[in-house]
Amino acid sequence: MKKYDTYMDKVHHWGTVWNLSMMVILLAFPVVVGVLFGAAPDLHGLVMGLVATAPMYWAVGVIETITYIPMLGAGGSYLSFVTGNISNLKLPCALNAMEQAGVKAGSDEGEVVSTIAIAVSSIVTTLIIILGVILIVPLSPILNAPVLEPAFAQILPALFGGLGVVFVSRNWKIAIAPVSLMLVLFIAVPALNAGTVGIMVPVSVLFTLGVSRILYKKGWL
Amino acid sequence: MTFNVNHPILFGLVAVIIAAVLGQSVFFLVKAWKRGREIGMDPVKLRRITVTAAVFTIAPAVAIVISVITLAKDLGVALPWLRLSVVGSLSYETIAAANAESAMGLTFGQVSALTASQYVTIASVMTLSIMVGIWLVPVLAKRMQKGMVSLEKRDKKWAEIFQSAMFIGMIAAFVGYVFCDVSTIFHGSAAGLIPVCVMAVSALVMCLSGVLVKVVKARWISDYALPVSLIIGMASAVPITAWLG
Numbered sequence: 001m002k003k004y005d006t007y008m009d010k011v012h013h014w015g016t017v018w019n020l021s022m023m024v025i026l027l028a029f030p031v032v033v034g035v036l037f038g039a040a041p042d043l044h045g046l047v048m049g050l051v052a053t054a055p056m057y058w059a060v061g062v063i064e065t066i067t068y069i070p071m072l073g074a075g076g077s078y079l080s081f082v083t084g085n086i087s088n089l090k091l092p093c094a095l096n097a098m099e100q101a102g103v104k105a106g107s108d109e110g111e112v113v114s115t116i117a118i119a120v121s122s123i124v125t126t127l128i129i130i131l132g133v134i135l136i137v138p139l140s141p142i143l144n145a146p147v148l149e150p151a152f153a154q155i156l157p158a159l160f161g162g163l164g165v166v167f168v169s170r171n172w173k174i175a176i177a178p179v180s181l182m183l184v185l186f187i188a189v190p191a192l193n194a195g196t197v198g199i200m201v202p203v204s205v206l207f208t209l210g211v212s213r214i215l216y217k218k219g220w221l
Numbered sequence: 222m223t224f225n226v227n228h229p230i231l232f233g234l235v236a237v238i239i240a241a242v243l244g245q246s247v248f249f250l251v252k253a254w255k256r257g258r259e260i261g262m263d264p265v266k267l268r269r270i271t272v273t274a275a276v277f278t279i280a281p282a283v284a285i286v287i288s289v290i291t292l293a294k295d296l297g298v299a300l301p302w303l304r305l306s307v308v309g310s311l312s313y314e315t316i317a318a319a320n321a322e323s324a325m326g327l328t329f330g331q332v333s334a335l336t337a338s339q340y341v342t343i344a345s346v347m348t349l350s351i352m353v354g355i356w357l358v359p360v361l362a363k364r365m366q367k368g369m370v371s372l373e374k375r376d377k378k379w380a381e382i383f384q385s386a387m388f389i390g391m392i393a394a395f396v397g398y399v400f401c402d403v404s405t406i407f408h409g410s411a412a413g414l415i416p417v418c419v420m421a422v423s424a425l426v427m428c429l430s431g432v433l434v435k436v437v438k439a440r441w442i443s444d445y446a447l448p449v450s451l452i453i454g455m456a457s458a459v460p461i462t463a464w465l466g
Contacts, residue, residue, distance in 0.1 A: 182397025
Protein backbone atom coordinates (compact mmCIF):
# COMPACT_ATOMS: atom_id res chain seq x y z
CA MET A 1 0.00 0.00 0.00
CA LYS A 2 2.88 2.30 0.86
CA LYS A 3 4.45 1.75 -2.56
CA TYR A 4 1.17 2.48 -4.32
CA ASP A 5 0.89 5.77 -2.48
CA THR A 6 4.41 6.60 -3.55
CA TYR A 7 3.58 5.87 -7.19
CA MET A 8 0.42 7.98 -7.03
CA ASP A 9 2.32 10.81 -5.37
CA LYS A 10 4.85 10.64 -8.20
CA VAL A 11 2.07 10.68 -10.80
CA HIS A 12 0.66 13.86 -9.25
CA HIS A 13 4.13 15.41 -9.13
CA TRP A 14 4.96 14.53 -12.76
CA GLY A 15 1.49 15.52 -13.90
CA THR A 16 1.71 18.92 -12.22
CA VAL A 17 5.12 19.63 -13.75
CA TRP A 18 4.06 18.46 -17.24
CA ASN A 19 0.69 20.24 -17.28
CA LEU A 20 1.95 23.56 -15.98
CA SER A 21 4.89 23.41 -18.42
CA MET A 22 2.50 22.63 -21.30
CA MET A 23 0.29 25.52 -20.24
CA VAL A 24 3.26 27.92 -20.43
CA ILE A 25 4.34 26.51 -23.83
CA LEU A 26 0.82 26.79 -25.27
CA LEU A 27 0.40 30.35 -24.01
CA ALA A 28 3.81 31.21 -25.45
CA PHE A 29 2.78 30.30 -29.01
CA PRO A 30 0.77 33.47 -29.84
CA VAL A 31 3.32 35.59 -27.95
CA VAL A 32 6.29 34.18 -29.91
CA VAL A 33 4.43 34.50 -33.24
CA GLY A 34 3.66 38.13 -32.36
CA VAL A 35 7.29 38.87 -31.46
CA LEU A 36 8.72 37.13 -34.57
CA PHE A 37 6.38 38.91 -36.98
CA GLY A 38 6.36 42.21 -35.07
CA ALA A 39 2.61 42.07 -34.53
CA ALA A 40 0.56 42.88 -31.45
CA PRO A 41 -2.89 41.34 -30.97
CA ASP A 42 -5.91 43.41 -31.95
CA LEU A 43 -6.96 44.38 -28.40
CA HIS A 44 -10.61 45.02 -29.28
CA GLY A 45 -10.78 41.68 -31.14
CA LEU A 46 -9.01 39.88 -28.29
CA VAL A 47 -11.29 41.23 -25.56
CA MET A 48 -14.49 40.79 -27.54
CA GLY A 49 -13.42 37.33 -28.74
CA LEU A 50 -12.66 36.27 -25.16
CA VAL A 51 -15.92 37.74 -23.82
CA ALA A 52 -17.86 35.76 -26.45
CA THR A 53 -15.96 32.50 -25.90
CA ALA A 54 -14.18 32.18 -22.56
CA PRO A 55 -16.92 32.42 -19.89
CA MET A 56 -18.86 29.45 -21.24
CA TYR A 57 -15.79 27.29 -21.88
CA TRP A 58 -14.22 28.18 -18.54
CA ALA A 59 -17.42 27.13 -16.76
CA VAL A 60 -17.64 23.94 -18.84
CA GLY A 61 -13.92 23.33 -18.21
CA VAL A 62 -14.39 23.44 -14.42
CA ILE A 63 -17.40 21.07 -14.54
CA GLU A 64 -15.69 18.71 -17.01
CA THR A 65 -12.54 18.53 -14.89
CA ILE A 66 -14.51 17.59 -11.78
CA THR A 67 -16.62 15.08 -13.75
CA TYR A 68 -13.85 13.35 -15.67
CA ILE A 69 -11.04 13.02 -13.08
CA PRO A 70 -12.68 10.09 -11.18
CA MET A 71 -13.33 8.29 -14.48
CA LEU A 72 -9.94 8.86 -16.13
CA GLY A 73 -7.73 8.19 -13.11
CA ALA A 74 -4.77 10.39 -12.17
CA GLY A 75 -2.30 9.73 -15.01
CA GLY A 76 -5.11 9.64 -17.56
CA SER A 77 -6.48 13.00 -16.33
CA TYR A 78 -3.16 14.83 -16.57
CA LEU A 79 -2.66 13.51 -20.11
CA SER A 80 -6.23 13.93 -21.33
CA PHE A 81 -6.54 17.56 -20.28
CA VAL A 82 -3.47 18.37 -22.36
CA THR A 83 -4.24 16.24 -25.42
CA GLY A 84 -8.01 16.88 -25.55
CA ASN A 85 -10.84 14.99 -27.30
CA ILE A 86 -11.79 13.46 -23.94
CA SER A 87 -15.44 12.42 -24.26
CA ASN A 88 -15.22 11.39 -27.92
CA LEU A 89 -11.92 9.49 -27.76
CA LYS A 90 -9.79 9.30 -24.59
CA LEU A 91 -12.50 8.31 -22.09
CA PRO A 92 -14.16 5.67 -24.34
CA CYS A 93 -10.68 4.31 -25.10
CA ALA A 94 -9.82 4.06 -21.38
CA LEU A 95 -13.23 2.56 -20.56
CA ASN A 96 -12.87 -0.07 -23.27
CA ALA A 97 -9.33 -0.93 -22.15
CA MET A 98 -10.39 -1.37 -18.49
CA GLU A 99 -13.37 -3.44 -19.59
CA GLN A 100 -11.22 -5.71 -21.77
CA ALA A 101 -8.55 -6.05 -19.09
CA GLY A 102 -11.21 -6.85 -16.48
CA VAL A 103 -9.98 -4.17 -14.07
CA LYS A 104 -11.91 -1.55 -12.12
CA ALA A 105 -11.42 2.20 -12.41
CA GLY A 106 -9.73 3.52 -9.30
CA SER A 107 -7.83 0.28 -8.58
CA ASP A 108 -4.02 -0.07 -8.99
CA GLU A 109 -4.52 -1.98 -12.25
CA GLY A 110 -7.25 0.40 -13.43
CA GLU A 111 -4.88 3.35 -13.02
CA VAL A 112 -2.19 1.57 -15.07
CA VAL A 113 -4.56 0.38 -17.81
CA SER A 114 -6.32 3.75 -18.14
CA THR A 115 -3.01 5.64 -18.35
CA ILE A 116 -1.56 3.23 -20.94
CA ALA A 117 -4.72 3.39 -23.10
CA ILE A 118 -4.88 7.19 -22.99
CA ALA A 119 -1.13 7.60 -23.63
CA VAL A 120 -1.24 5.22 -26.61
CA SER A 121 -4.37 6.92 -27.94
CA SER A 122 -2.69 10.35 -27.61
CA ILE A 123 0.46 9.15 -29.39
CA VAL A 124 -1.48 7.51 -32.24
CA THR A 125 -3.73 10.57 -32.65
CA THR A 126 -0.73 12.92 -32.74
CA LEU A 127 1.10 10.74 -35.28
CA ILE A 128 -1.97 10.42 -37.53
CA ILE A 129 -2.49 14.20 -37.44
CA ILE A 130 1.20 14.70 -38.34
CA LEU A 131 0.74 12.29 -41.27
CA GLY A 132 -2.43 14.15 -42.27
CA VAL A 133 -0.60 17.49 -42.18
CA ILE A 134 2.29 16.15 -44.29
CA LEU A 135 -0.11 14.59 -46.81
CA ILE A 136 -2.75 17.32 -46.63
CA VAL A 137 -2.70 18.09 -50.37
CA PRO A 138 -3.34 14.54 -51.67
CA LEU A 139 -5.52 13.61 -48.67
CA SER A 140 -7.92 16.58 -48.73
CA PRO A 141 -9.98 15.47 -51.76
CA ILE A 142 -10.16 11.88 -50.43
CA LEU A 143 -11.17 12.74 -46.85
CA ASN A 144 -13.56 15.43 -48.05
CA ALA A 145 -15.15 13.12 -50.64
CA PRO A 146 -18.95 13.39 -50.42
CA VAL A 147 -19.27 9.59 -50.21
CA LEU A 148 -17.26 9.50 -46.94
CA GLU A 149 -18.91 12.52 -45.37
CA PRO A 150 -21.80 10.60 -43.72
CA ALA A 151 -19.35 8.11 -42.15
CA PHE A 152 -17.34 10.80 -40.36
CA ALA A 153 -20.49 12.75 -39.47
CA GLN A 154 -21.80 9.72 -37.53
CA ILE A 155 -18.70 8.89 -35.51
CA LEU A 156 -20.31 9.56 -32.10
CA PRO A 157 -23.42 7.37 -32.68
CA ALA A 158 -21.14 4.60 -34.00
CA LEU A 159 -18.91 4.92 -30.94
CA PHE A 160 -21.60 5.10 -28.27
CA GLY A 161 -23.69 2.31 -29.84
CA GLY A 162 -20.93 -0.21 -29.19
CA LEU A 163 -19.82 1.25 -25.90
CA GLY A 164 -23.37 1.84 -24.64
CA VAL A 165 -24.59 -1.69 -25.20
CA VAL A 166 -21.78 -3.10 -23.02
CA PHE A 167 -22.16 -0.73 -20.10
CA VAL A 168 -25.94 -0.33 -20.17
CA SER A 169 -26.53 -4.09 -20.34
CA ARG A 170 -24.24 -4.65 -17.32
CA ASN A 171 -25.73 -1.80 -15.29
CA TRP A 172 -29.29 -1.68 -16.61
CA LYS A 173 -30.86 -0.86 -13.25
CA ILE A 174 -28.65 2.23 -12.96
CA ALA A 175 -29.10 3.11 -16.65
CA ILE A 176 -32.91 3.16 -16.99
CA ALA A 177 -33.55 6.56 -15.35
CA PRO A 178 -30.66 8.61 -16.87
CA VAL A 179 -31.11 7.18 -20.38
CA SER A 180 -34.86 7.90 -20.20
CA LEU A 181 -34.27 11.44 -18.91
CA MET A 182 -31.65 12.22 -21.54
CA LEU A 183 -33.87 10.84 -24.33
CA VAL A 184 -36.78 13.02 -23.23
CA LEU A 185 -34.59 16.13 -22.84
CA PHE A 186 -32.72 15.76 -26.14
CA ILE A 187 -35.90 15.00 -28.09
CA ALA A 188 -38.05 17.70 -26.44
CA VAL A 189 -35.56 20.57 -26.07
CA PRO A 190 -34.41 21.89 -29.48
CA ALA A 191 -31.41 23.72 -27.92
CA LEU A 192 -29.86 20.38 -26.95
CA ASN A 193 -27.68 19.15 -29.81
CA ALA A 194 -24.09 18.30 -30.75
CA GLY A 195 -22.90 21.67 -29.47
CA THR A 196 -24.44 21.25 -26.01
CA VAL A 197 -23.93 17.54 -25.34
CA GLY A 198 -20.72 18.33 -23.42
CA ILE A 199 -22.70 20.49 -21.00
CA MET A 200 -25.25 17.71 -20.51
CA VAL A 201 -22.63 15.11 -19.50
CA PRO A 202 -22.13 16.52 -15.96
CA VAL A 203 -25.91 16.99 -15.61
CA SER A 204 -26.47 13.37 -16.56
CA VAL A 205 -23.65 12.15 -14.30
CA LEU A 206 -25.04 14.02 -11.27
CA PHE A 207 -28.55 12.74 -11.96
CA THR A 208 -27.27 9.16 -12.32
CA LEU A 209 -25.32 9.42 -9.06
CA GLY A 210 -28.44 10.67 -7.27
CA VAL A 211 -30.66 7.92 -8.66
CA SER A 212 -28.01 5.27 -7.93
CA ARG A 213 -27.71 6.45 -4.34
CA ILE A 214 -31.47 6.11 -3.85
CA LEU A 215 -31.51 2.65 -5.46
CA TYR A 216 -28.53 1.60 -3.33
CA LYS A 217 -30.11 2.85 -0.11
CA LYS A 218 -33.32 0.96 -0.96
CA GLY A 219 -31.25 -2.20 -1.51
CA TRP A 220 -32.16 -2.51 -5.19
CA LEU A 221 -28.57 -2.59 -6.48
CA MET B 222 9.56 38.96 -42.38
CA THR B 223 6.32 38.83 -44.37
CA PHE B 224 3.58 36.94 -42.59
CA ASN B 225 1.35 34.29 -44.08
CA VAL B 226 -0.74 31.65 -42.31
CA ASN B 227 1.43 28.85 -43.71
CA HIS B 228 4.82 30.44 -42.96
CA PRO B 229 7.49 27.76 -42.27
CA ILE B 230 8.31 29.37 -38.92
CA LEU B 231 4.77 28.64 -37.70
CA PHE B 232 5.22 24.98 -38.61
CA GLY B 233 8.55 24.96 -36.75
CA LEU B 234 6.98 26.41 -33.59
CA VAL B 235 4.04 24.01 -33.72
CA ALA B 236 6.39 21.05 -34.30
CA VAL B 237 8.27 21.91 -31.09
CA ILE B 238 5.01 22.03 -29.07
CA ILE B 239 3.74 18.78 -30.62
CA ALA B 240 7.06 17.15 -29.72
CA ALA B 241 6.48 18.20 -26.09
CA VAL B 242 2.93 16.74 -26.20
CA LEU B 243 4.33 13.48 -27.58
CA GLY B 244 7.02 13.57 -24.89
CA GLN B 245 4.39 13.77 -22.13
CA SER B 246 2.42 10.86 -23.61
CA VAL B 247 5.53 8.67 -23.96
CA PHE B 248 6.64 9.61 -20.42
CA PHE B 249 3.32 8.56 -18.86
CA LEU B 250 3.17 5.43 -21.03
CA VAL B 251 6.60 4.28 -19.84
CA LYS B 252 5.86 5.07 -16.19
CA ALA B 253 2.48 3.28 -16.27
CA TRP B 254 3.99 0.28 -18.07
CA LYS B 255 6.75 -0.02 -15.44
CA ARG B 256 4.18 0.33 -12.68
CA GLY B 257 2.07 -2.41 -14.29
CA ARG B 258 5.05 -4.79 -14.33
CA GLU B 259 5.87 -3.81 -10.75
CA ILE B 260 2.43 -4.84 -9.48
CA GLY B 261 2.62 -8.10 -11.41
CA MET B 262 0.54 -7.37 -14.49
CA ASP B 263 1.12 -9.74 -17.39
CA PRO B 264 3.15 -8.04 -20.19
CA VAL B 265 1.01 -9.85 -22.77
CA LYS B 266 -2.07 -8.19 -21.24
CA LEU B 267 -0.34 -4.79 -21.32
CA ARG B 268 0.64 -5.27 -24.99
CA ARG B 269 -2.95 -6.25 -25.82
CA ILE B 270 -4.22 -3.04 -24.16
CA THR B 271 -1.70 -1.05 -26.23
CA VAL B 272 -2.70 -2.61 -29.55
CA THR B 273 -6.45 -2.32 -28.84
CA ALA B 274 -6.11 1.36 -27.85
CA ALA B 275 -4.07 2.09 -30.99
CA VAL B 276 -6.56 0.35 -33.32
CA PHE B 277 -9.52 1.99 -31.59
CA THR B 278 -7.98 5.45 -32.05
CA ILE B 279 -7.46 5.31 -35.84
CA ALA B 280 -10.97 6.24 -37.04
CA PRO B 281 -11.56 9.12 -34.57
CA ALA B 282 -8.03 10.41 -35.35
CA VAL B 283 -8.79 10.47 -39.07
CA ALA B 284 -11.92 12.51 -38.22
CA ILE B 285 -9.63 14.97 -36.40
CA VAL B 286 -7.47 15.24 -39.56
CA ILE B 287 -10.64 16.23 -41.45
CA SER B 288 -11.21 18.93 -38.80
CA VAL B 289 -7.67 20.24 -39.44
CA ILE B 290 -8.46 20.44 -43.16
CA THR B 291 -11.75 22.26 -42.42
CA LEU B 292 -10.12 24.90 -40.21
CA ALA B 293 -7.09 25.24 -42.54
CA LYS B 294 -9.21 27.11 -45.07
CA ASP B 295 -9.26 30.18 -42.78
CA LEU B 296 -6.30 29.69 -40.46
CA GLY B 297 -3.69 27.88 -42.56
CA VAL B 298 -2.48 24.41 -41.57
CA ALA B 299 -0.13 25.13 -38.64
CA LEU B 300 -2.63 26.61 -36.14
CA PRO B 301 -5.37 23.94 -36.61
CA TRP B 302 -2.62 21.28 -36.42
CA LEU B 303 -1.60 22.68 -33.03
CA ARG B 304 -5.08 23.32 -31.69
CA LEU B 305 -6.46 19.88 -32.62
CA SER B 306 -3.39 18.07 -31.25
CA VAL B 307 -3.94 19.59 -27.81
CA VAL B 308 -7.00 20.17 -25.64
CA GLY B 309 -10.04 21.20 -27.69
CA SER B 310 -12.26 19.82 -30.42
CA LEU B 311 -13.58 20.88 -33.85
CA SER B 312 -16.72 22.43 -32.37
CA TYR B 313 -14.77 24.40 -29.73
CA GLU B 314 -12.00 25.58 -32.09
CA THR B 315 -14.55 26.61 -34.73
CA ILE B 316 -16.59 28.64 -32.21
CA ALA B 317 -13.47 30.27 -30.71
CA ALA B 318 -12.02 31.14 -34.14
CA ALA B 319 -15.37 32.37 -35.45
CA ASN B 320 -15.91 34.59 -32.35
CA ALA B 321 -12.41 36.08 -32.63
CA GLU B 322 -12.81 36.70 -36.38
CA SER B 323 -16.25 38.18 -35.88
CA ALA B 324 -14.88 40.55 -33.18
CA MET B 325 -12.43 41.85 -35.83
CA GLY B 326 -15.13 42.26 -38.48
CA LEU B 327 -14.24 39.05 -40.36
CA THR B 328 -16.59 36.23 -41.35
CA PHE B 329 -15.57 32.67 -40.53
CA GLY B 330 -15.13 30.57 -43.66
CA GLN B 331 -14.69 33.61 -45.89
CA VAL B 332 -11.25 34.82 -44.83
CA SER B 333 -8.73 35.04 -47.67
CA ALA B 334 -5.58 36.33 -45.94
CA LEU B 335 -5.09 37.04 -42.24
CA THR B 336 -2.61 39.64 -41.02
CA ALA B 337 -0.11 38.67 -38.31
CA SER B 338 -2.07 40.75 -35.78
CA GLN B 339 -5.35 39.00 -36.63
CA TYR B 340 -3.60 35.61 -36.49
CA VAL B 341 -2.11 36.34 -33.04
CA THR B 342 -5.52 37.53 -31.81
CA ILE B 343 -7.30 34.37 -33.03
CA ALA B 344 -4.57 32.09 -31.62
CA SER B 345 -4.78 33.90 -28.26
CA VAL B 346 -8.57 33.56 -28.02
CA MET B 347 -8.43 29.87 -29.00
CA THR B 348 -5.69 29.20 -26.43
CA LEU B 349 -6.94 31.24 -23.46
CA SER B 350 -10.55 30.13 -23.65
CA ILE B 351 -9.80 26.42 -23.17
CA MET B 352 -6.98 26.56 -20.59
CA VAL B 353 -9.00 25.70 -17.49
CA GLY B 354 -8.58 21.92 -17.48
CA ILE B 355 -4.79 22.00 -17.90
CA TRP B 356 -4.16 23.90 -14.64
CA LEU B 357 -7.23 22.70 -12.74
CA VAL B 358 -6.27 19.01 -12.93
CA PRO B 359 -3.06 19.60 -10.90
CA VAL B 360 -5.14 21.56 -8.37
CA LEU B 361 -7.95 19.00 -8.01
CA ALA B 362 -6.70 15.54 -9.04
CA LYS B 363 -4.90 14.63 -5.82
CA ARG B 364 -7.75 15.80 -3.58
CA MET B 365 -10.38 14.04 -5.67
CA GLN B 366 -8.34 10.84 -5.74
CA LYS B 367 -8.05 10.94 -1.94
CA GLY B 368 -11.81 11.47 -1.77
CA MET B 369 -12.40 8.37 -3.92
CA VAL B 370 -10.01 6.30 -1.76
CA SER B 371 -11.76 7.41 1.43
CA LEU B 372 -15.16 6.67 -0.13
CA GLU B 373 -13.95 3.16 -0.96
CA LYS B 374 -12.72 2.66 2.60
CA ARG B 375 -16.08 3.75 4.03
CA ASP B 376 -18.30 1.74 1.68
CA LYS B 377 -16.65 -0.44 -0.98
CA LYS B 378 -19.89 -1.45 -2.71
CA TRP B 379 -21.12 2.14 -2.99
CA ALA B 380 -17.71 3.21 -4.33
CA GLU B 381 -18.05 0.64 -7.15
CA ILE B 382 -21.62 1.74 -7.90
CA PHE B 383 -20.41 5.37 -7.85
CA GLN B 384 -17.83 4.62 -10.59
CA SER B 385 -20.35 2.70 -12.72
CA ALA B 386 -22.92 5.49 -12.27
CA MET B 387 -20.43 8.08 -13.53
CA PHE B 388 -19.72 6.04 -16.69
CA ILE B 389 -23.43 5.38 -17.26
CA GLY B 390 -24.22 9.07 -16.76
CA MET B 391 -21.73 10.04 -19.45
CA ILE B 392 -22.98 7.36 -21.86
CA ALA B 393 -26.64 8.33 -21.21
CA ALA B 394 -25.93 11.93 -22.29
CA PHE B 395 -24.48 10.74 -25.60
CA VAL B 396 -27.31 8.25 -26.16
CA GLY B 397 -29.73 11.16 -25.67
CA TYR B 398 -27.72 13.28 -28.12
CA VAL B 399 -28.07 10.56 -30.79
CA PHE B 400 -31.84 11.07 -30.63
CA CYS B 401 -31.77 14.89 -30.67
CA ASP B 402 -33.04 15.21 -34.26
CA VAL B 403 -35.67 12.43 -34.33
CA SER B 404 -38.48 14.99 -34.16
CA THR B 405 -37.65 15.82 -37.81
CA ILE B 406 -39.85 12.85 -38.74
CA PHE B 407 -42.87 15.00 -37.75
CA HIS B 408 -41.76 17.52 -40.38
CA GLY B 409 -41.56 14.93 -43.16
CA SER B 410 -37.81 14.22 -42.95
CA ALA B 411 -36.33 10.94 -41.79
CA ALA B 412 -32.80 12.38 -41.58
CA GLY B 413 -33.01 12.57 -37.78
CA LEU B 414 -33.19 8.77 -37.67
CA ILE B 415 -29.76 8.37 -39.34
CA PRO B 416 -27.70 8.58 -36.10
CA VAL B 417 -30.22 6.32 -34.35
CA CYS B 418 -29.85 3.65 -37.06
CA VAL B 419 -26.05 3.99 -37.02
CA MET B 420 -26.03 3.54 -33.24
CA ALA B 421 -28.29 0.48 -33.59
CA VAL B 422 -25.93 -1.08 -36.18
CA SER B 423 -22.93 -0.46 -33.95
CA ALA B 424 -24.73 -1.91 -30.90
CA LEU B 425 -25.79 -4.95 -32.94
CA VAL B 426 -22.20 -5.59 -34.08
CA MET B 427 -21.07 -5.37 -30.45
CA CYS B 428 -23.74 -7.91 -29.41
CA LEU B 429 -22.78 -10.25 -32.26
CA SER B 430 -19.13 -10.00 -31.20
CA GLY B 431 -20.13 -11.01 -27.68
CA VAL B 432 -22.01 -14.03 -29.02
CA LEU B 433 -19.07 -14.94 -31.27
CA VAL B 434 -16.64 -14.80 -28.33
CA LYS B 435 -18.81 -17.33 -26.47
CA VAL B 436 -19.45 -19.60 -29.49
CA VAL B 437 -15.92 -19.88 -30.87
CA LYS B 438 -14.28 -19.20 -27.48
CA ALA B 439 -11.85 -16.70 -29.00
CA ARG B 440 -11.01 -14.07 -26.37
CA TRP B 441 -9.18 -11.87 -28.89
CA ILE B 442 -12.45 -11.03 -30.66
CA SER B 443 -13.62 -9.00 -27.67
CA ASP B 444 -10.38 -6.94 -27.79
CA TYR B 445 -11.33 -5.63 -31.22
CA ALA B 446 -15.13 -5.61 -30.79
CA LEU B 447 -15.36 -1.86 -30.06
CA PRO B 448 -13.09 -0.68 -32.94
CA VAL B 449 -14.92 -3.06 -35.30
CA SER B 450 -18.38 -1.89 -34.17
CA LEU B 451 -17.17 1.71 -34.58
CA ILE B 452 -15.92 1.13 -38.15
CA ILE B 453 -18.96 -0.91 -39.25
CA GLY B 454 -21.26 1.67 -37.64
CA MET B 455 -19.51 4.49 -39.51
CA ALA B 456 -19.56 2.51 -42.76
CA SER B 457 -23.27 1.81 -42.33
CA ALA B 458 -23.86 5.59 -42.22
CA VAL B 459 -23.13 5.77 -45.96
CA PRO B 460 -26.09 3.59 -47.16
CA ILE B 461 -28.31 4.72 -44.26
CA THR B 462 -27.78 8.37 -45.20
CA ALA B 463 -28.45 7.58 -48.86
CA TRP B 464 -31.69 5.89 -47.77
CA LEU B 465 -32.98 8.32 -45.12
CA GLY B 466 -31.08 11.53 -45.86
